[in-house]
Amino acid sequence: MHKLKPRAHFALFVIFGFLLFLVGNRVDELRVYQGASIAVFVIAISSLILLTGYSGQVSLGHGALMAIGAYSATLARNEFQVPIILTFFIAVLAAAFGGALLGAAAARLSGPYLAGTTLALAIGLPSLANQFSILGGEQGLLFDVGWPPLGLGEDFTQYKWFFWIAALAALISTWLLSNILSSRYGRNWRAGRSNEVAAQICGINTGRSKILAFTISAGIAGLAGALLSMTIGTVSPSAFPLALSFALLTGAVLSGVSTLSGVMIGAVILVAIPEIADVVAHRIGSSENITTNLPGFIISALLILTVLFVPNGPVEQHRARAAKKLAKKAEK
Amino acid sequence: MQLLNTILIGITAGSIYSLMAIAFVLVWRSTRVINFAQAGMALLSTYFGYEAVTRIGSFWLALPIAMLGGAIFSALVEVILMRVLVKHSSSGPIAAVAPIIATLGLLGLIRSVIAMIWGGQDLRIPPPVSNNGFTVNGEVLVFSPLKLLILITTFILMALLTILFQRTNLGLSLRASAYAPEIARLSGVRVDLTRTLGWALAGAAGAVAGVFQTVNGNGNFSPDSIEFSLLLVSGFIAAVIGGLDSLLGAVIGGLFLGLVISFVLIYLNGGLFFIAPFVVLLLVLFIRPQGIIGAKAGRRA
Amino acid sequence: MTLNVSHLSVHHGAIQAINSLSLAIPTGALAAVIGSNGAGKTSLLRAISGLNKASHGKISWMGESILGDKPEILVRKGISHVSEGKSVIPELTVKENLELGAIWRRDKKEMIETLALVVSIFPRLGERLAQRADTLSGGERQMLAIGRSLMSKPKLLLLDEPSLGLAPLVVEQIFQTIRDLTTSMRLTVVLVEQNAMGALRIADLGIVLNLGKVVAVDHAQALIDDPAVRAAYLGY
Numbered sequence: 034m035h036k037l038k039p040r041a042h043f044a045l046f047v048i049f050g051f052l053l054f055l056v057g058n059r060v061d062e063l064r065v066y067q068g069a070s071i072a073v074f075v076i077a078i079s080s081l082i083l084l085t086g087y088s089g090q091v092s093l094g095h096g097a098l099m100a101i102g103a104y105s106a107t108l109a110r111n112e113f114q115v116p117i118i119l120t121f122f123i124a125v126l127a128a129a130f131g132g133a134l135l136g137a138a139a140a141r142l143s144g145p146y147l148a149g150t151t152l153a154l155a156i157g158l159p160s161l162a163n164q165f166s167i168l169g170g171e172q173g174l175l176f177d178v179g180w181p182p183l184g185l186g187e188d189f190t191q192y193k194w195f196f197w198i199a200a201l202a203a204l205i206s207t208w209l210l211s212n213i214l215s216s217r218y219g220r221n222w223r224a225g226r227s228n229e230v231a232a233q234i235c236g237i238n239t240g241r242s243k244i245l246a247f248t249i250s251a252g253i254a255g256l257a258g259a260l261l262s263m264t265i266g267t268v269s270p271s272a273f274p275l276a277l278s279f280a281l282l283t284g285a286v287l288s289g290v291s292t293l294s295g296v297m298i299g300a301v302i303l304v305a306i307p308e309i310a311d312v313v314a315h316r317i318g319s320s321e322n323i324t325t326n327l328p329g330f331i332i333s334a335l336l337i338l339t340v341l342f343v344p345n346g347p348v349e350q351h352r353a354r355a356a357k358k359l360a361k362k363a364e365k
Numbered sequence: 366m367q368l369l370n371t372i373l374i375g376i377t378a379g380s381i382y383s384l385m386a387i388a389f390v391l392v393w394r395s396t397r398v399i400n401f402a403q404a405g406m407a408l409l410s411t412y413f414g415y416e417a418v419t420r421i422g423s424f425w426l427a428l429p430i431a432m433l434g435g436a437i438f439s440a441l442v443e444v445i446l447m448r449v450l451v452k453h454s455s456s457g458p459i460a461a462v463a464p465i466i467a468t469l470g471l472l473g474l475i476r477s478v479i480a481m482i483w484g485g486q487d488l489r490i491p492p493p494v495s496n497n498g499f500t501v502n503g504e505v506l507v508f509s510p511l512k513l514l515i516l517i518t519t520f521i522l523m524a525l526l527t528i529l530f531q532r533t534n535l536g537l538s539l540r541a542s543a544y545a546p547e548i549a550r551l552s553g554v555r556v557d558l559t560r561t562l563g564w565a566l567a568g569a570a571g572a573v574a575g576v577f578q579t580v581n582g583n584g585n586f587s588p589d590s591i592e593f594s595l596l597l598v599s600g601f602i603a604a605v606i607g608g609l610d611s612l613l614g615a616v617i618g619g620l621f622l623g624l625v626i627s628f629v630l631i632y633l634n635g636g637l638f639f640i641a642p643f644v645v646l647l648l649v650l651f652i653r654p655q656g657i658i659g660a661k662a663g664r665r666a
Numbered sequence: 667m668t669l670n671v672s673h674l675s676v677h678h679g680a681i682q683a684i685n686s687l688s689l690a691i692p693t694g695a696l697a698a699v700i701g702s703n704g705a706g707k708t709s710l711l712r713a714i715s716g717l718n719k720a721s722h723g724k725i726s727w728m729g730e731s732i733l734g735d736k737p738e739i740l741v742r743k744g745i746s747h748v749s750e751g752k753s754v755i756p757e758l759t760v761k762e763n764l765e766l767g768a769i770w771r772r773d774k775k776e777m778i779e780t781l782a783l784v785v786s787i788f789p790r791l792g793e794r795l796a797q798r799a800d801t802l803s804g805g806e807r808q809m810l811a812i813g814r815s816l817m818s819k820p821k822l823l824l825l826d827e828p829s830l831g832l833a834p835l836v837v838e839q840i841f842q843t844i845r846d847l848t849t850s851m852r853l854t855v856v857l858v859e860q861n862a863m864g865a866l867r868i869a870d871l872g873i874v875l876n877l878g879k880v881v882a883v884d885h886a887q888a889l890i891d892d893p894a895v896r897a898a899y900l901g902y
Contacts, residue, residue, distance in 0.1 A: 085462065089461060089462070090462075091462040091465050091466065093469070138647060138650060138651070141650065141651075145398075145399035145465055146605065146650065148399070148401070148462075148465045148469075149399060149401075149601045149602075149605065149646075150643075150646055150647070150650065152401065152597070152598065152601070153598045153601070153602065153642060153643040153646055154643055156594045156595075156597075156598055156639055157598070157639035157640045157642070157643040158640075160636070160638065160639040160640065161640065163636060164634075164636045164637075275594070276473075279469060279473050282466060282469065283470075286466060322480060322481050322482070322483075322484045322485070323481045325480070325485070326477040326478075326480040326481045326485075327477075327481075329473060329476065329477035329480075330473075330474065330477040330478065330481065332473060333470045333471070333472075333473030333474035333476075333477060334470070334474060336466060336467075336469070336470035336473065337446070337467055337470035337471060337474065340450070340463050340466045340467045340470065341446075341449055341450060341453050341467070342453060344453065344460070344463055534765075534769055537758075537762055537765060537766060537769060538769060540757070540758065540762075541755055541758065541766050541769075544755050544756075544757045544758070545753075545755045547717065547749060547753075548749070548753050548754070548755055548766075549755075549766070550717075550736070550737045550738050551715065551717075551737050551738075551741065551746070551747050551748075551749060551753070552741065552766045552767050552769060552770075552814065552818070553738050553741035553742060553767075553769060553770035553818060554738060554766070554769060554770070555738050556738070
């Protein structure tokens with residue numbers, strides 16, 4: 034993937050999008066809906082990978098940043114009747130602004146301090162929804178992107194429309210992100226992550242570079258937030274619990290934080306877990322307590338096991354193994 | 366009268382945050398890890414305490430049982446999880462954040478296992494003494510015999526902990542291992558064992574914090590108790606205010622935070638319950654990033 | 667020959683710090699280990715005290731193999747290591763630093779007696795027992811580090827660059843103390859030093875390391891007189 038020219042890259046993405054379109058027409062509604070969820074998770078996880086893998090920071094506040102994006106998109110739509118496509122841009126900008134503020138704090142913090150600060154944010158922010166009546170309290174607000182355009186045909190369902198929007202957004206954001214990461218900025222982030230002092234000596238302003246990473250990451254998270262409320266139809270505090278931030282972190286760790294190429298792995302697993310857990314629970318005929326908590330259990334267990342045994346993610350692990358094999362061959 | 370009320374409520378809540386902050390500090394000193402699962406451990410210990418209370422009927426027997434349960438569980442986590450973690454992920458892009466992620470995973474794991482065993486509904490630990498406020502000059506305070514008892518117990522435990530750390534060989538080993546593990550080893554301290562003990566003490570402190578946080582509220586608790594989210598955030602913030610390395614700092618940080626939250630709630634707006642600690646944290650990190658007590662090690666460790 | 671090292675190898679990653687090194691030090695001797703930077707002096711000391719893992723070889727003390735034992739176990743067998751760079755814990759008081767040296771002892775009375783002995787050797791420490799160690803001068807810290815080590819009543823003392831960063835007058839004092847202690851407490855001492863001349867002057871035995879191997883062993887005085895050693899390590 035690394036050696037591809039941007040144009041070839043773009044062509045790949047177009048082909049991939051076309052394949053998605055074909056698949057989207059052949060599966061049932063539930064799968065289409067799950068497809069949309071996967072696309073949303075791809076966006077959210079890639080934003081976290083950018084932050085953790087490239088600038089070495091852990092954020093538990095991405096659920097909160099998603100909430101910022103979702104609420105601002107909804108408010109723009111409901112209060113000012115902004116066209117739907119613009120609401121997503123507004124989501125990106127609003128979350129990026131929040132991210133820049135957080136990033137300014139984050140640039141001075143690292144590791145546990147940042148994690149703790151963003152954790153406090155993730156727990157604190159949703160309670161604000163109850164403070165301002167415009168945010169709709171616990172019930173939240175309706176977020177309606179409208180029916181699919183008639184031009185797409187009679188049998189083009191609402192879910193398919195969601196999927197289209199989400200998948201397109203995922204393709205665009207991934208494409209942009211992979212370009213950013215292979216640019217000068219990506220190199221600066223990686224340099225700052227592996228050795229902050231060395232990077233500073235090389236003339237990289239690591240503080241500014243961290244804030245930039247946080248801002249971009251937050252903007253993308255905001256997009257994911259708006260898309261998530263689109264698929265749910267409403268935006269409310271309960272849609273962005275701490276568990277969401279945990280799930281994203283798990284997704285990022287499962288995908289491998291050092292590269293974007295694994296991002297689908299995490300997203301698919303996150304969407305698949307509830308279903309798998311359901312099947313398992315039925316198979317073993319467990320009680321209701323176990324059934325409802327199995328997904329959370331699996332996510333946490335996967336998070337721990339991955340960090341313990343595949344800390345750099347499956348893709349990187351595979352690469353390292355391949356590199357070792359090559360080195361051995363070269364020796365012979 | 367309202368001022369006195371605010372202060373007393375703040376100090377009581379703050380003393381519980383202090384205990385939680387002590388747990389964070391003890392773990393940080395022994396293994397340089399922020400244990401985000403600390404609130405999960407406190408919750409689990411509270412369930413231990415609940416089981417003991419419903420079986421034995423005595424709150425004052427249940428508390429040490431909860432502490433013991435918390436200590437053993439915490440020690441096991443250190444031996445089983447943390448030692449493997451140190452062995453496996455010492456390099457690569459995720460090395461610096463691996464312990465954070467692992468303790469977060471543990472937090473989720475504990476929560477879901479608790480919900481599997483005890484269910485998601487509210488359980489109750491009845492307060493050992495009345496939570497009806499004292500009456501002074503015909504006015505009823507919020508400060509109650511229960512709150513007084515919590516305050517006294519916390520301070521007794523803190524005094525015991527101080528004696529342990531300052532006056533005993535075990536305390537000297539714990540401090541030496543925290544400040545300079547290599548010198549401690551060369552002096553004959555079994556540093557691995559001391560680390561595990563540090564975790565165990567943290568587990569016990571967290572257990573008391575969990576049980577007190579529960580009875581100081583309405584006595585109810587569940588796997589999704591908002592009280593425990595608050596305990597996690599407040600304990601962490603109190604520890605950061607105190608500089609993360611200092612037990613005295615943790616106590617001061619907890620009391621300070623308790624007072625701030627109490628004043629905000631009573632004089633400003635009750636809805637700021639969760640945002641107030643966050644703002645305090647940001648202010649502390651910007652104004653005095655080394656904490657009130659801590660002096661040297663920066664936040665970039 | 668109470669300390670025997672044979673064919674010892676130590677690796678730090680891909681770098682070989684000690685390369686099949688052998689040496690023997692008799693009881694009661696003060697052995698100075700000298701050599702240039704990167705010769706493997708500190709690695710050797712850390713391998714003996716168990717801080718570094720050896721990849722190959724044997725180490726025995728009083729006929730008993732000690733390779734692979736952890737430092738906290740070796741202290742109990744009478745081997746005490748004062749690591750490089752004023753190894754005291756600045757956050758603790760002088761008294762606590764000293765007590766730490768005897769912490770593995772169960773016998774409180776013996777500890778108090780040893781404390782009195784150490785204070786009689788280093789009266790300066792006795793005046794500052796209640797102060798935090800970070801208020802001490804460099805020389806006092808080095809005394810404290812050695813004092814802490816003596817608290818464990820060692821038979822074998824491993825000293826890593828006690829002269830590092832000290833003023834010349836203080837260095838002389840520290841070296842003299844080491845010499846006196848070796849004799850009066852009947853210690854066996856391995857003294858690793860950059861200050862080759864100072865170390866050889868007080869030592870019985872001189873060992874020259876280069877690139878992880880022993881290149882010369884002789885009476886300390888003989889090494890001082892050896893023109894080759896002079897040119898390479900003593901600078902005249």
